[in-house]
Amino acid sequence: MQKVDVKLGERSYPIDINTDFSSLSEILANTKQVVIVSNPTIAPLYLQQVSALFSAASHHILIEDGEEFKTLNSFETVLSFLLEHRMSRDVLLVALGGGVIGDLTGFVAACYQRGVRFMQIPTSLLAQVDSSVGGKTAVNHPLGKNMVGAFKQPEQVIINTATLKTLPPREFAAGMAEVIKYALLGDVDFLHWLLKHSEQITNQQPAIIAQMIQHCCQMKADIVSRDETERGERALLNLGHTFGHAIEAFMGYGKWLHGEAVAVGMVMAAQLSAHRGWISQQDVAAVRSALQCFTLPLAAPETMKIADFLPFMKTDKKVKDGQMRFVLMAALGQAVIVDDITETELLQVFA
Template structure:
């Protein structure tokens, strides 16, 4: 088991990563589970896909691992299109109807949508209650479960309604990825590749050399990749929890990607697919500015191609569509679109000095 600390003073917590760490089909790590669930009233939030695969086993095992005062669940539909205030209210209804008190614990058992919605519910309910992340997708394991960003979508913009609320712990079991569809695994790899582009050239080189092992979900390679991503994110979040500085670098590809998701309809493009295309557009923009070479752009595209990720913007979107959505992005300041752009493999900057003509040329 790998343990990655997130150092945030009184809000510090640990990320636990391993194969069969708490796999729901094998013996439970009772000590680890009891540490966070002991004597708590627990509400597990999940979706209908994970309900079929894991929910009953998970409820049974954490009940045995800790003296839980009471445990229940709420099941939401599976999909980005359900990450809304309407479906968030189903969590609040359950909490209120069952008289959950402030000392309760919410558990996010699912991917990024469930993690974001559960975290946002935990941030809001009685002005803040504890929650634990148990991410079941690769994208959630390497990115969205760590760092305390919680939100729901709005028809006019992705993740525009939310709060920062750190979990008490993140429990990552790579064995849960065995039931993940290949398309969703590949979408998660977009976020893995992101860390190499924006922060760690050595890790990017490692990904180029180990893509086949990762595609085959070779255990030690998978644990290493997830651990390294969590280490990078933990370091960034520890330095800049509320995204006033370097944490914005984690949004490489996201300004373009969120525009795709919003325009095409939530759920039609997976988040990681949109981010993959967004990173290509960011790399091409940096190349137009003379910041990176054409070879760097080529390496980014080639690595994304290894995981069958899209690298071209949707034909249904024109440059004006992109710019309209990007002007509503959370990073916009004083009316200027701010982009995260690579300056080489392993480094990036946030800039608002990109002329719209260059953006239009790239998007065309």
């Protein structure tokens, strides 16, 4: 088993990376009230195994699968379930699924009776390397992605890499976009490692997959420990997301997977960085090549023009004092936050 610690003082917690679910802490295992939140795709595969980890009988609720169900309606559905079953403030919520289930469950945990415990058992690559770590929880609004949420750290994250074997290839590829993001924002050597081991990654060689996930989790844990609520450095983790969230919202949640949209967003961020003279066209080509290596899209939908991005980018959570902010690349492996990009510049680069 490999382990990463998210160091946040009294709210610190472990990320345990293994090939099963056996690393559940004894304290959590002995919780008297447990509610597992999952979806109809994941529950038949793992719900029974996870339920058996707890000494008390657990309840469960299933939310429909997909980004389009990460809504206030689903949030209310889970809250109603907790109230109807008279769950107390001692309840432990368990997020068993991908990023949608994790974000939703965490947001419920932040709000139910002003806050209850929860833990993450992420089953998608994207959730394992990114969304399950760091305490960001949210649901979507028709006018923007993740616009309603809270910071709520889990008690533990259990990553069972064997769950990736049941992941559709498209979902696995989408997760690789977030993996590549870490390399582009802060570790160019990791980018070279990913390309060197691309075949083993695609074939899900267990040791390589575990090493890759641990590296991503460690990078994120280090950043979160320094900037938990995204006042500065943590915003770098949004590389590709300003453009990517706009694609998801414009196309309709669920049409494009989050990782697919982020992949295109990183290409666009690279192009904008090159326009400013910070990276070369050869660097842009390297970004495209890395994403293409894992069968990720490289261009926005043909139906979407740069003018279609603007309304979503103007309501992005990173906007400050009315000014759009972007995460660009000063170099491959060195992301920076930029707040002086104008609509004119965007039209010059992408029109």
